[in-house]
Amino acid sequence: MVAAGVLELADETGDKWKDLAALRPTEAPPVVEHTVVTADVTEPLTEAEFVESLRKSLMDAARNGKRPNWKTIARRWRRTGLPFPLETRVCLLVTIDAPRAQGKPVLASMVKNKSDGPCHHFGEVLAGLGWSRGMSPTMVEPLRKREPARAYDAYRQT
DSSP states (O other), rough: OOTTTTOOOTTHHHHHHHHHTTSOOOOOOOOOOOOOOSOOOOOOOOOOHHHHHHHHHHHHHHHHOOOOOOOHHHHHHHHHHHHHOOOHHHHHHHHHHOOOOOOOOOOOGGSSSSTTBOTTTTTHHHHHSSSSSSSOOHHHHHHHHHHHHHHHHHHHHH
């Protein structure tokens, strides 16, 4: 049955098909496997993995005479999927240097602010590591200058 105005196609074995039949593949084309390459996609880090990763990065930075800033750290922190408020930043830096040990440089001092000094809340980090709470800026300032130099000296030798 053919609807009005529609032409019926000839059977594939008819004369109109003999030239096309020669063009048909006799076998299915080979299956080609493709590897899809994506951008550097990595699994999210746990907070503990991030702390360890940042500790190693700060040691490497000290070894190479460099200092990361908060922008760099925040970009890496996004991989944890966790918020990054000031309290978290302070806690993170305290955790990196805990426990405090005699003669051990404060790696948190390696994180610089916009003016290349240690982060503005460095006094809070020091308090978290056992220094006196509420140290005045004049008490914190010598430590802000001393600790990065100590970290450079300590890790360049390793």
